[in-house]
Amino acid sequence: MSGAHEYIFKYIIIGDMGVGKSCLLHQFTDQKFMTDCPHTIGVEFGTRVIEIANKHIKLQIWDTAGQERFRAVTRSYYRGAAGALMVYDITRRQTFHHLASWLTDARNLTNPHTIIMLIGNKLDLAEQREVSFEEASRFAQENGLIYMETSAKTGENVERSFIETATKIYQNIESGVLDPNSVESGIQVTTTLIEPAREQQQSGCSC
Amino acid sequence: MVNQRNQRPLLTLDTKQKINENGGGSSPSTTAPQNSIITRKVHQVVSISSSLAENDSLRNALQYLGTFYGENTVDERRNLRGVLESKTLDTHKELLREFTKVNERLELLDNVVGDLSKACSLIDEQMRQHESVTKSFLVQYNNTQQKLSDSQHRQKLISTFLTQFQLTDAERDALLYHPITQTFFRTLNKVHDIKNACTDMLRTHQQKSGLEIMEEMSGYQDTAYERLSRWTQEKCRLLSSDVYQDSYADEHDEHLYGHLLVEQELKNALNALSGRPVLLRCCLKEIVSARKTALVSKFFDALHGGRRRPIEMAAHDPVRYIGDILAWIHQSAASERELVDSLLSNDESEPGTPTSSSSSSLQSYSFGVLDETFQVLNAHLKDKIDQILNGERVDMIVYFRLGHLMELYRFTIGKLLGMNSSLPCYLSELRSMVDHCFYDVLQKQQVVVSLTLNLKPPNDMVDLMHKLTDILNTLNQSMVPQESREQEFSNIISAVVDPILSNLSSTITSQENISDMYVFIVNCHALLHNTLSPYDFATKKSEVVMAETDKIMEQFISFQSDQLLTNVGIKQILDLIKNNQKPLSAVDGLKPEQMSLFMQSLYVHLFSTSTLLLSPQQQCDKISSTRLKVYSKNRITTALSDAYAQVYACIQDLENQYDNAKEIAFRTPQQVKILLE
Numbered sequence A: 001m002s003g004a005h006e007y008i009f010k011y012i013i014i015g016d017m018g019v020g021k022s023c024l025l026h027q028f029t030d031q032k033f034m035t036d037c038p039h040t041i042g043v044e045f046g047t048r049v050i051e052i053a054n055k056h057i058k059l060q061i062w063d064t065a066g067q068e069r070f071r072a073v074t075r076s077y078y079r080g081a082a083g084a085l086m087v088y089d090i091t092r093r094q095t096f097h098h099l100a101s102w103l104t105d106a107r108n109l110t111n112p113h114t115i116i117m118l119i120g121n122k123l124d125l126a127e128q129r130e131v132s133f134e135e136a137s138r139f140a141q142e143n144g145l146i147y148m149e150t151s152a153k154t155g156e157n158v159e160r161s162f163i164e165t166a167t168k169i170y171q172n173i174e175s176g177v178l179d180p181n182s183v184e185s186g187i188q189v190t191t192t193l194i195e196p197a198r199e200q201q202q203s204g205c206s207c
Numbered sequence B: 001m002v003n004q005r006n007q008r009p010l011l012t013l014d015t016k017q018k019i020n021e022n023g024g025g026s027s028p029s030t031t032a033p034q035n036s037i038i039t040r041k042v043h044q045v046v047s048i049s050s051s052l053a054e055n056d057s058l059r060n061a062l063q064y065l066g067t068f069y070g071e072n073t074v075d076e077r078r079n080l081r082g083v084l085e086s087k088t089l090d091t092h093k094e095l096l097r098e099f100t101k102v103n104e105r106l107e108l109l110d111n112v113v114g115d116l117s118k119a120c121s122l123i124d125e126q127m128r129q130h131e132s133v134t135k136s137f138l139v140q141y142n143n144t145q146q147k148l149s150d151s152q153h154r155q156k157l158i159s160t161f162l163t164q165f166q167l168t169d170a171e172r173d174a175l176l177y178h179p180i181t182q183t184f185f186r187t188l189n190k191v192h193d194i195k196n197a198c199t200d201m202l203r204t205h206q207q208k209s210g211l212e213i214m215e216e217m218s219g220y221q222d223t224a225y226e227r228l229s230r231w232t233q234e235k236c237r238l239l240s241s242d243v244y245q246d247s248y249a250d251e252h253d254e255h256l257y258g259h260l261l262v263e264q265e266l267k268n269a270l271n272a273l274s275g276r277p278v279l280l281r282c283c284l285k286e287i288v289s290a291r292k293t294a295l296v297s298k299f300f301d302a303l304h305g306g307r308r309r310p311i312e313m314a315a316h317d318p319v320r321y322i323g324d325i326l327a328w329i330h331q332s333a334a335s336e337r338e339l340v341d342s343l344l345s346n347d348e349s350e351p352g353t354p355t356s357s358s359s360s361s362l363q364s365y366s367f368g369v370l371d372e373t374f375q376v377l378n379a380h381l382k383d384k385i386d387q388i389l390n391g392e393r394v395d396m397i398v399y400f401r402l403g404h405l406m407e408l409y410r411f412t413i414g415k416l417l418g419m420n421s422s423l424p425c426y427l428s429e430l431r432s433m434v435d436h437c438f439y440d441v442l443q444k445q446q447v448v449v450s451l452t453l454n455l456k457p458p459n460d461m462v463d464l465m466h467k468l469t470d471i472l473n474t475l476n477q478s479m480v481p482q483e484s485r486e487q488e489f490s491n492i493i494s495a496v497v498d499p500i501l502s503n504l505s506s507t508i509t510s511q512e513n514i515s516d517m518y519v520f521i522v523n524c525h526a527l528l529h530n531t532l533s534p535y536d537f538a539t540k541k542s543e544v545v546m547a548e549t550d551k552i553m554e555q556f557i558s559f560q561s562d563q564l565l566t567n568v569g570i571k572q573i574l575d576l577i578k579n580n581q582k583p584l585s586a587v588d589g590l591k592p593e594q595m596s597l598f599m600q601s602l603y604v605h606l607f608s609t610s611t612l613l614l615s616p617q618q619q620c621d622k623i624s625s626t627r628l629k630v631y632s633k634n635r636i637t638t639a640l641s642d643a644y645a646q647v648y649a650c651i652q653d654l655e656n657q658y659d660n661a662k663e664i665a666f667r668t669p670q671q672v673k674i675l676l677e
Ligand SMILES: Nc1nc2c(ncn2[C@@H]2O[C@H](COP(=O)(O)OP(=O)(O)OP(=O)(O)O)[C@@H](O)[C@H]2O)c(=O)[nH]1
Pocket: A015, A016, A017, A018, A019, A020, A021, A022, A023, A024, A034, A035, A036, A037, A038, A039, A040, A041, A064, A065, A066, A067, A121, A122, A123, A124, A125, A150, A151, A152, A153, A154
C-alpha cells in the first residue's frame, strides 16, 4: 500500500444530504459501515489503491457535503475530477428528483470526459423503495450515465461502483479519448524522480 | 575287511533276486535252516549297502579296486591280499622318499629361522636404544598439536570478532566511497550495532579495545552521515523538479509533485538521519524549500495555467474566487500530506532501516514540514484578499461571506495541516481583517429613521434589513458553533439594530403627530421583528423588539381611545360621573335634559359612522401588521363600548333618579357593542 501506483484518479461524490455519500466512501476505504455518520462539513477526503489491468491506481476521493448551505463550497471541488459518483437514496424520492440539479452542476463544472456514475444507495432497505430500478435506469440511460444500486450498509456493489468507474476512465486513457497528462483530466501519472537503485551491481561486488 | 565288503555286493544281488523269484511259493518248514543263513546274509548285505550309501571312503575304495581287479575268480580273490599289500608297500616307499626331501628342507629352514632370530634380537636391541631418543620428540609433537588447535580456536574467535566488530573492505568502501545503496544502509546499521556492542565491552576488562573500536566506528559514522546528508539533500532538491516540467510543457502538468513515488532509499536515508537531528533538519529544510517551489508553481498554474477553467476566471466573483483558491489549497494539502507522510514514515518491514525507535520521532517532523511548506502561500493568499479589499467597492455581504469561508477552511485545512499550523492561523488573521472591513461598512450603514408620510419604514431601513437578512442567512448557514454565532450576531445587532431601536424611541419626544409616530414605530419594529424572527440565534432579540412593540401599542391604543372618547364627549360625562355624588341627575352637566341631548348626538355618531369614529380606525389601518391592526381596532372599540356601558348603567341606576331613564338611553350596551363591531 506504499506509493507504488501508476495513476491517480480524482473522484467526487455528490448528492443530497443523508443519501449515504460518506458511508459509501467509508465502506470503500475501510470496509466499515457507520450507523451514526454525522453530516459532512464542507468536504472530506479518502484514498485507496486499486488494481485495474495489472496497474495500480490510487483513487483520491472527495466526499462533499450534501447540505444546501455548502453547495457553494463543494462546487469548488468539481474541477478536474475524473469520476463523479452521483448518489441518491432509493427510499426517498425527493433525492431522486434533485438529481437533475446535481447533474447540471456536474456537467458544468467537470470536463466532458468525466465519468459520471449514478448510484441508488440503501439497497438494503429495498422494501421501502420509492424509486424503481427501471425508472432510475431510464434516467441514467437518457443522460448517458452508468447506473448501479448499492448498499453502504451491507457493502453490496460498493466496491464494484468505484472500480467500474475507474475501469471506464482507464479505458478512456487506453483508447486515447482521454489524455492523462492534460490538466482537467483529473488523472495524474506518477513518476519517480529518483533513479532506481543500483543495488544489484553494488551487491555483486560486495559478496 | 575291505575285501570282504568288496565281495558282498555281488552276492547280495543274487540273493535278492532269489527271494523275489521264490515269492511265498516255497514252504517255510522245509527250507528253514537254509533260510536262516540267507536271512543273515541278506541282513549283512543290506547293512553294507546302506552303509555304502553313506560312506564315501568305502565307495572310493571299491572304485579303486575296480581299476585292477578283473574277473571275479577264485584266483583273483586269493591274490587280492597280495596285490594290495605290494601296492601298499610301494606307496610307503614313495612316502619315505618324499619325507626325506621334506626333512632336508626343514633343516635348511631351521638354519634360516635361527639367523632371523639373531637378527631380531639385534633389531630389538637397536629399537630399545632409539625409543629413548624418540620419546622427547613425541612429547614435542603433542605439544605442538595442542598449540595448533589452540591457535585455530583463537583464529575462529578472532574472525568472529572481526566480523562483529570490524567492517570488511567492501563494507567500508560502500560506506565511505561508493554510491549510496542498500549496502550502505546495512553497513551503517552494522556500525551502529558495533558501537552498541562496544558499550557492552566497556563493562568488561576489554575497555581499551572497546574504546578504540568505538572511536573508529564513530569516525566511520561521522563520514557516512555527512555523505548521506549531502546525498539526501540532493535528492530532496529534486522534489521540486515539477517546476522544470512546467516550463517546457504547457499541457503536460498536473499535480505530479504531490505524487512522486518516493524511493525507498530516500525514506531510508531520512530514517537513518533521524539519529542526527542536525543533519536531518538540513534535509527537512531542503524538502520544505523544494515543496515550496513546487507548491507556488502549482498555485499559479491553477490560477492562470493552461486549464480549461483557470481559477482566475472567477476573479469577478470574490467569494467564488477565494473559495476556489481555498479549495485548491485544501486539495493540495491532502496531496502534500500524503507525500510528506510517505517520506517521513518508516516501513519497519524494509531491510536496512536503522533503529526503529527513530521512526516515531521522524513522523513527528511531518507537521512541521507541512506547516512551513504551506506558509509560502500565506503571502499569496493575502495578495488575493488585498486585491479584493482594495479593489472596486464590494458589497458588505461579500466581506461577511469571505470571513465565513475562511472560517470553514481554517477548520478544513487545519484538520490536514494541524489547527495550530501557520496557514490556518493565517486564515483566521485574514478573517479578522475581512471582518474588520465588514463591520466598518456595516457601521456606515446607519440610517436616520425619521417619520415617513405613509408611516411605513423608510426605504433606507428596508434596504438595510434586506442586507441584514443576507448576513443572517450566511450566519445561519455557517458552520461556526452556536455560541460564536450568537456572539457574532450580537455584534451585528449592536451595529445595525440597536441604533435603529434607540433612534426610534428618541423620536417620540415631540407631542406633534404622536399618533402617527406610534404607528410608524410599530411598523418599523415589525420589520425588525420579521427580519430577526426566522433565526433561532435571534430569538432573544426579537422578543425584546416584540416587548417594545407591545409597549408602544399600549401607548398608541390608550392615546387613540382617549382621543375618541374625548371627541364624542363621553369622556367628560364619565369624569362628571366619577367626581360627583348621587343622585347624579341633580349635577349640572348630567341633568336629564342635558343627558338626553348628549345621548342623541352620540347615537347619531354611532349610527352614521361619523369621521369622529372613523379617524382612529383609519389610523389603525396604517399599522402594517394585520394582527396589530385588528388588535388595536378592537381595543379602541372596546374602550368606547365600555364607556357607553358605564354611562348607561349610571342612567339606569335608580339612585341617580333619572325619571325617563329608558327614553334617555334607549340602546343597551349590548346593542352598541354589536353595532361597533
Ligand atoms: N440502511 C442504510 N442506511 C444507510 C446507508 N448508507 C447510509 N445510511 C445511513 O444514512 C445516514 C446518512 O448517511 P451519510 O453517509 O452521512 O450521508 P451523506 O450523504 O454523507 O450526508 P451529508 O454528509 O449530509 O451530505 C446515516 O445515518 C447512515 O447510517 C445504506 O446503504 N443503508
